Amino acid sequence: MADKKKAPSASTESSADTEELLALRDQIDALDEQIQQLISDRAACAQRVAEVKTRARQKGDEPPLFYRPEREAQVLQRVMARHTGPLGQEDMARLFREIMSACLALENTLQVAYLGPEGTFTQQAVIKHFGQWVETRPLIAIDEVFRDVEAGAVNYGVVPVENSTEGVVNHTLDTFLNSNLKICGEVELRIHQHLMIGPNTRREAISRIYSHQQSLAQCRKWLDAHLPHVERVPVSSNADAARRVNTEWNAAAIAGSMAAELYDLEIISPKIEDQPDNSTRFLIIGRESVPRSGQDKTSIIVSMRNGPGVLFSLLEPFNRHGIDMTRLETRPAPSGTWAYVFFIDFKGHMDDDNVQQALRDVEERAVEVKRLGSYPMAVL
Template sequence: MAEQVPQTPSARAEAELRALRDQIDDIDQQLQSLINKRAACAQQVAEVKQGINQSLPAVFYRPEREAQVLRRVMERNTGPLPDQDMARLFREIMSVCLALEQPLSVAYPGPEGGYTEQAVRKHFGLSAKGVAMTDPEQAFKAVEQGHCHYAVTPIESAHEGLVSHTLDLFRRYDLRICGEVELLLDPTDDKTLAADTRYLVLGKQYVEPSGHDKTSILLSVKDQPGVLHDVLGAFRQRNISLTRLESRTVHQGAGDYSLFYMDFEGHQEDASVVELLSELANGPDTLKVLGSYPRAVL
């Protein structure tokens, strides 16, 4: 009987690597099969939606549904991949599946490859078609006129604060906020710290509650002493937390008005928010609800 030659450490390592690579290949095959099953299911969802009411266009992108899915992905994640990395993988799977239902076109103020396009990719994934526009107003128009399904535009940054031009556009166009994107910008050449910039996703649809939502409003109030105190009192009375408050003076008609832009926690279907909006709408002020939408997940 021939004597068995013992394996060297390198030979044992190579054999172990081959076994692990075979295991990875098998897992990849299972993943590919499951992703295609998910895609086929998405196609069936599209067919059902199209058959529900053929007189109205079907709504394929549901911000509240996607936010709920991504939150569950992060909640059940056990590692070793970090929660956010796992959610980003699912974001791309959802993006390609949604493209099978309806390829989305998303307008954004250019340039191509800039930060706003990065915000588009972060929120909608790589399968959405980004359409660069010359300025934010052109992005608003593209959605209002039906040339694009959605738009993404900056609303605030740590360096520059609120983008006031966007507020003016909200007063002139009837679009809803469907979501938000938070983007950490890289440090600039002068070595300043990186800064968060917040973007809004704009569309025409009403967004159902997701469980973790924000609401944004514009409130125009006749300029007089104590006006801000009165407005904030309505929020304190109902224990509603403001996450953003900006004000500016607007000259119109018979005098000056204070225009307040507010973000606060909750959805406009929540009982406390219903009461708040009813009080603001029934007063002498002018209220415009910009939308309720899921808080940024990624």
């Protein structure tokens, strides 16, 4: 009778696993060394780019543009297109986003103003778009962000323009009416609202909840179901709400995770927004026009004469030239008297032939067409 094969002992398996783990760790160490060297090579290349641009400026050419929105969008688009895993596409793109941000800081540190204070969703949008390696300046009002960019105090500004649940931010649209700034990019940010408390809060005694009025509206159903008798107090920002909670024993706040980290608060009910796909769109504003990236969007403001069929007259050229309109908003004209202006977003760049033809047709029918800019569509 043939002898049965003996099963490998636990000590044998453990030894084999240990050897495999050691080999894998050696492989990871070698890959880390290669990655580090390649990042250093990329950073050195960025420094040489800065030297070339600085020489061009010294020769009397135009001031160098260190940040090129269309170039960064193209890089991220290529990263996502060629990526096959196992990391997710957006995860890989975010890694490259930070590498590019660090390398750009070697060329020139960008200064970015945003609707503050610190800890707001707008600050999260700044970091998502520009990365961690920028200097940020929180301001208390949207028109102040516009003013700092126009004055050259900062390179760019970031302002909210619309929320998928609560609609457009009218103050942003109205500020564009009297501004010469250009839209240079957009950021789409998934908005997660969390209920949070401070170290001195007594959970059973919560009698008021602070938050921005839009956040309170975005969580209305959850609050009605779970905290129907608690007072809801609107404040200037979610960050201000988080700050207040630290000084009160009977209050909670609704804000984002960045505010919780900044003010050392505990999230007791995460993701309480009524709509799971709740998101906000932010605009990047600057002083320069942006060349084509290949996947672009254009924004314009149109003033039309009152009369029958005015909306059809405005929209018909876009349909005829095969242009995909993504947003149409109406606001009262500054002149009043029941006149209106239209804010329009559509796919394509102003340098595209069909866009140029459509805009010429619209300009023939409109009182005024203001071109706010063409810019790369949000990649992340």
